[in-house]
Amino acid sequence: MRAQRKLSARTLQFGSIAYSTSSTLPLTITNISGGTLTLAPSINGPSYTIASSTCLAGVAAGKSCTLRVEFAPVSDGNHNDIRTLVTNESLNNGVTWNRCCTTLLLNFESVR
Numbered sequence: 001m002r003a004q005r006k007l008s009a010r011t012l013q014f015g016s017i018a019y020s021t022s023s024t025l026p027l028t029i030t031n032i033s034g035g036t037l038t039l040a041p042s043i044n045g046p047s048y049t050i051a052s053s054t055c056l057a058g059v060a061a062g063k064s065c066t067l068r069v070e071f072a073p074v075s076d077g078n079h080n081d082i083r084t085l086v087t088n089e090s091l092n093n094g095v096t097w098n099r100c101c102t103t104l105l106l107n108f109e110s111v112r
Contacts, residue, residue: 005037005059005087006030014071022072024051029067029085031059039065040086047073 008028031037055065
């Protein structure tokens with residue numbers, strides 16, 4: 001079976017936070033296929049980390065896992081960055097790409 005996933009959100013909206021503080025939001029990933037979904041999450045930007053993850057061992061068929069993304073700004077102003085999920089999921093044409101990427105926009109309205 002080919003792996004396929006469903007995200008709880010395509011955008012994480014952290015809103016406005018004060019400089020030198022942090023905010024953490026969850027992202028739930030559900031495996032909607034019969035195969036095991038493997039993930040290799042990465043974040044582009046110095047202000048972001050994956051605070052915790054239940055996704056490290058992969059996601060069994062029909063199960064979910066959660067990534068908690070933390071934003072701790074290193075500067076003030078608006079922040080928009082990209083988070084990439086590298087998975088083993090298949091594309092709609094039935095071809096499996098072992099390093100297929102899904103992007104998620106991280107949006108922080110302002111840091112003050």
